[in-house]
Amino acid sequence: MASPHHLKFDGVSFTYPGSVDRVLTDITFAVPSEHVTGLIGENGAGKSTLLELVAGKLEPDVGSITTPPTTGFIEQETSLPFSAAASELIDAAVAELRDVERQIGDLSARLADEPELAEAFDAALATAEQSGVWELDSRIATVLAGLGLAEVPLETRLGDMSGGQRRRFALAALLLRPVDALVLDEPTNHLDDDGVDFLISELHEFRGPVLVASHDRFFLDKAADSLVDLDPGLGHEGGGGEDTRQGTVFTGAFTDYLEAREDIRRRWEELYTVQEHERARLQKATEQGAEDIFHRETSKSESRISDKFFADRAAKTLGNRLRSTRSRLEALEREELPPPPARLKFHGIPEHTSLASLGEPAVVAKELVVADRLGPLTVTVQPGDHWLIEGPNGAGKSTLLKVVQGELEVNDGLLRIPEEVRIARLSQDDEWIELDTPAEEIFAAKVPPKSPTLVEMGLMDEETAARPLGELSLGQRRRVSLGIILASPPDILLLDEPTNHLSLALAEELEEALEDYPGTVLLATHDRWIRRRWAVRTNGRGKVLSLPGRDG
Incomplete structure (x- = not known):
């Protein structure tokens, strides 16, 4: 018999003490028994804050949270003795x-x-x-x-x-x-594929409600039957600049969410286009001179009395029209729909085609060995190839990328890369020292002149880009690193766990951008969602290099 318990959020809002920015606004949704609800959203949208409210570590400013008598909770970082x-x-x-x-x-x-x-x-x-x-x-x-x-x-x-x-x-x-409900924060961290499959089966058999915050797209697609997106921007597609509600509920798994979100974005783009056309029409109408309209409205009668009569009537008509037009323009600007965020795209593709013109491979490795870390490895990478590098922890995925970049020396074997090529690597963990400098300034200092900004690339909004790097989340800092590379893409692009700390929506857009990238890509990842769809997402160019696990 199913448990009658459920989790419920009713109008929950929260602001951290001393802050003027509200983290959560009007969160309302329910998780019934025998249902798994995934909690997703942009970095900083409030996922962990919401889970702390469920756990009772924080109290909402307004609203209420209903939980079963015994709710099991696990945090991202355990505090076990x-x-x-x-x-x-x-x-x-x-x-x-x-x-x-x-x-x-x-x-x-x-x-x-x-x-x-x-x-x-x-x-x-x-x-x-x-x-x-x-x-x-x-x-x-x-x-x-x-x-x-x-x-x-x-x-x-x-x-x-x-x-x-x-x-x-x-x-x-x-x-x-024995608990009545489960609340999980990134539960698949540190789990291999078998462990994720086991957890999915456990959640399917659990009789109470499950709320889980996760960046694992494969896990969400297999485990969740609904998703709650905390991104407040989703409220904008219906119009109304003051709509800051959070907690858009999507029925179905992650695949269904992607389709629904794309529909929202498409509708948002259509509505924004209509709005801007209407704005331009109204602005043109308000700028139209009274004399122009008067000449169209004035009668050709030779009678002075008639001229004055028609002139007065035209002036009155003009005034009414202008007032009506200005009123509609003011209403549009009060309720204006913001532009949809730009999609992530590659910019500044290098003009030279050294790899293709030289008629030789991008990377050649023969019996390549890095002591206790990699090899022996033999592989040939052709220009324009997209390679997925997979394998368990310690197999040497990151080591291979560092070797290609030139950061690590090989102990044995051959590595040949044409000297003319440009190589860039997105490392697995970013290291920054300019923590007091705004993100937009750091970005501008590291990219070519006239490069698109972080905002123009769809990586950040203006408010976030203006904040010091030290105030940004790991995912937001990673966007800066990603933007620096994408502003001027190299011939060989090395990506080490590129979706780490990225929001689900941005991870999807990054993969879409890679589909059309003409350069060579070496991508190392544990991300099962990427691995499962690699051949499809790379338009047939995708190849896979599986590195075996190493003893010890």
Whole structure:
């Protein structure tokens, strides 16, 4: 029988103390039992803030949040004590179920002498059967194996684990704990493909409501049956510059969301075009001189009385028309629809075609080795090829990109790249020192003159671009790095986990932009959504290089 519980947000708004900018505005949606709702939105849209409100760490300024009696919550970064062993974490998670087992044993021993305990015994048995108490040990083994933790000894201290292992143990504890609802923040971080598949199956079998914030498009497409987009810009497509409501609800999986969002954008573009045509017409009408209209309206009668009569009538008509036109123009400007954000595009494709004219490969590697990090590797990359580099952690994906860029030396083998080519790499983690400098100034200093701005490239709005880099999120800083490369794309473009920290919409637009990029691309990623659609999204140019895992 399904749980009757649900999560509900009713008109929730929130502003951090001391700030004048509201983070969340009028959030209203519900997550029913046996439903998985994905929480998405641009960087800084308030996803983590909303989850902290659910967890009770923050209180909304207005509105209310309804949660089931027991809501399980896991954050992006766990605060578990490093001194505890993994076994303590698991034992704490299943303590309630162990208590039921002990209660049944105690009641069973007393039942013969105290028959009045029969009702309590039956209730305990029902709870045990419903909660899977009798299969608890098997269940623990299944969850640990499903999340890739079967080989980690339970006596291992959390402080002795990697961050990814601690994160997975925290997720395991949450899945083992008997709760009425689940609230998850980026749960697929540190999970491999098998772990993601296991989590998806767990959420499908869960009887309560699930709210999950995630950038994992594959996971959202397979796990979620609805999505809530916190991007306030989605409210603009219906018109009205003051519409700042958040929480647009989309029914269906991520694929359905993409189609619906594209429909919204197309409608937004159409409405904006109509608006601007109407604005131009009204402005022209208000600028039209009274004399022009008077000449068209004045009668040709030779009578002075008649001339004055028609002139007065024309002036009155002109005044009415101008007032009406100005009124409509003012109404349009009050309720004007902002322009849709520019789509991400490559700009400034290099004019020289050195790779093609030389008639030789872009990259040639033969038995290439970087000690303890890569190889031996043999591969030939032709000009214009788009290569997807995949493999487990430690396989050498990032190492290969650094070698191609010239940042790392090879220990053995051959690497040949034409000297004339331009190479640029988007690293997996950005390192900035100009944290007090506005993003737009940093960008302008690192790109060629007359390059498109961050705003023109669709990477940021004007307010965000004007803020110091230190005030921006990781995803927003990554947009600056991406923009610097895209403003003047190279012959060989190296992308290391390019969708890390990017919003889902921008990640989609980046992939679309890559489809038409004529240069050579080497893209290393764990992103399953990219890997699953690689051949289609690269117009048949896509090739795959799978690097095997390395021992240890």
